[in-house]
Amino acid sequence: MQRGLDVRRVALTAALLVLAALWLAPIVWVLVTSLKVTADIVRVPPEWIPWPATTAHYREVLFSSSRTARIGRAFLNSVVVGVGTTVLVLITSAMAAYPLARMRFPGRGLVFTVLVGSLMIPNAVVLVPQYVLVQQLGWLSTFQGLIVPEAATTFAFGVFLLRQFFLGMPGELEDAARIDGANAWQVFWRVVLPLSQPVLAALGIFAFRSAWNDFLWPLIAVNKPEMFPLPVALALLRSAYSSESYGPIMAGAALSAVPLLVVFLVANRRIVEGVRLSGLKG
Amino acid sequence: MRQTRTAYLFLAPGLALFVVFRVYPLLEGLRLSFTNARLGRAAVRYVGIANYTRLLEDTRFHVSLANTAFYTVASTLPVLVIPLVLALALNRGALRTVLRSVFFFPFTLSVVTVGLTWLWLLDPVVGPFNYYLRTAGLPARSWLADPATAMWAIIATTVWWVTGYYLVIYLAGLQDIPRALYEAAALDGASGWRSFRSITLPLLRPVLLFVVVTHIIGSFQLFGQVFVLTGGGPGDATRTVVQHLYEAAFQNFFQFGAASAMAWALFAVILLFSIFQFRLLRGHTEY
Numbered sequence: 026m027q028r029g030l031d032v033r034r035v036a037l038t039a040a041l042l043v044l045a046a047l048w049l050a051p052i053v054w055v056l057v058t059s060l061k062v063t064a065d066i067v068r069v070p071p072e073w074i075p076w077p078a079t080t081a082h083y084r085e086v087l088f089s090s091s092r093t094a095r096i097g098r099a100f101l102n103s104v105v106v107g108v109g110t111t112v113l114v115l116i117t118s119a120m121a122a123y124p125l126a127r128m129r130f131p132g133r134g135l136v137f138t139v140l141v142g143s144l145m146i147p148n149a150v151v152l153v154p155q156y157v158l159v160q161q162l163g164w165l166s167t168f169q170g171l172i173v174p175e176a177a178t179t180f181a182f183g184v185f186l187l188r189q190f191f192l193g194m195p196g197e198l199e200d201a202a203r204i205d206g207a208n209a210w211q212v213f214w215r216v217v218l219p220l221s222q223p224v225l226a227a228l229g230i231f232a233f234r235s236a237w238n239d240f241l242w243p244l245i246a247v248n249k250p251e252m253f254p255l256p257v258a259l260a261l262l263r264s265a266y267s268s269e270s271y272g273p274i275m276a277g278a279a280l281s282a283v284p285l286l287v288v289f290l291v292a293n294r295r296i297v298e299g300v301r302l303s304g305l306k307g
Numbered sequence: 308m309r310q311t312r313t314a315y316l317f318l319a320p321g322l323a324l325f326v327v328f329r330v331y332p333l334l335e336g337l338r339l340s341f342t343n344a345r346l347g348r349a350a351v352r353y354v355g356i357a358n359y360t361r362l363l364e365d366t367r368f369h370v371s372l373a374n375t376a377f378y379t380v381a382s383t384l385p386v387l388v389i390p391l392v393l394a395l396a397l398n399r400g401a402l403r404t405v406l407r408s409v410f411f412f413p414f415t416l417s418v419v420t421v422g423l424t425w426l427w428l429l430d431p432v433v434g435p436f437n438y439y440l441r442t443a444g445l446p447a448r449s450w451l452a453d454p455a456t457a458m459w460a461i462i463a464t465t466v467w468w469v470t471g472y473y474l475v476i477y478l479a480g481l482q483d484i485p486r487a488l489y490e491a492a493a494l495d496g497a498s499g500w501r502s503f504r505s506i507t508l509p510l511l512r513p514v515l516l517f518v519v520v521t522h523i524i525g526s527f528q529l530f531g532q533v534f535v536l537t538g539g540g541p542g543d544a545t546r547t548v549v550q551h552l553y554e555a556a557f558q559n560f561f562q563f564g565a566a567s568a569m570a571w572a573l574f575a576v577i578l579l580f581s582i583f584q585f586r587l588l589r590g591h592t593e594y
Contacts, residue, residue: 037396038400038401041406045410048413049412051413051467052413058427069433069438070442113324117320118321121318121321121322124314128313128314129310130310131311139330140325143329145578146329147524147574150573151336152566153339153566153567154567156556174328177325177329181329184321209317240531255417256417256418256531259417260534271427274427275423278423281417281420282420286412293408297411
């Protein structure tokens, strides 16, 4: 009986390992392709070892020729937008969530209900008026035109997440600080925020990921090639190349995965925690 | 009184952001949907419900809506079930953390990167997918160029992309179920299947509801995968509502009024679906 269970367990683990390998295969294939010399890329049967290997495709999308030089620049644009959005979301959400969790004031219930209700609004619904607004502000093809609407999209979720966390925090430290004469802002800044680092990290990663990966908004809000963020530049890279030249396209795709891969390896637990918490809103 | 002032000072920056870039666009979109607004048109007039009645005659909109609905319905079951099965398999087993990371990884990629990856995998001539199918004696196809398979290819791509996200959510849900319940059931001689049906499934109901609603709201906005993989083709076989809206507003004639009507029609459909799902899955969440 015990033995039978063990065999089943081993078989299950083996099956999961095979499935996991298959799950990663597309990503491996992208990497392998990006490192192959052009002639080897279209060779059938598929070769899974890029030999002889080359970094030519990476150099091409990062540095050379006008039509593809955009990837290097797009990478920097995406970093600016991702970091800017993250900072703006963290500041506005934390400041808004704090009174919603800790203070009594008229309108508190209404504000919170409206924010949570707005989580159901599909982004596509506000696309056109948001474009009109950003255009009237003169923000098309600017960093603020990408960052501010992106932050507004994530803000309500951030408030929900942080309020939940603040509610679960014991209030004694805040009371002690208040007795020592700290005002509300000092309590928030010196006591509450330092204690909230894990949830702030989770929200920060969530905000960065949304901004880094968003496609539809930058597709319409940017019309100068030098301001394209990565997803837009990559999508257009595809149409700039004929299908035989997958090398540079795959190099661009691989590069686009790097920042979140790094975050993911460094802060795996935070990401999982963030996703777990995001699931709680249901 | 002082606390009220302090509270609103804390709320001010976020609420300003939220009202200007979220609430105002939502209502402004509703207003635009009753006008003949276009990019650069100075004299915008109210046209009543003309934009909505025109949608009733717009056959391409109907095709887009039907495609989007098909995608939503066809993808819901795999998105609901595959991560759940994986979560159940991973929950007690070895290597949980590593495997969870592996399945989660695609979710960190942008929709464009995911699209490009599958475009290359499914390449009809030199893509590895067709090569291995042929090797296994199965028929190779131009998956993305065939109207019968294009939407399924997009569904497969999406399942690969989002499975890890829902897997993590399911795993968290499973962890929250008290072990003691399973032990008690085992003592009573319940089979694995029986305790899955009587314990796991009912206690996972809120999580299932979250997954379905999240997925459906996302599905109705399908755009990026289609943009990269098929451009809406072949023909209009994978054209979606958001693509139709995007083209009406930003590609052809910049018809902001008409596009806003589409946006609100889409919003109405999503709301109806969500309410229906809530009703359907709510039932007995209390245990």
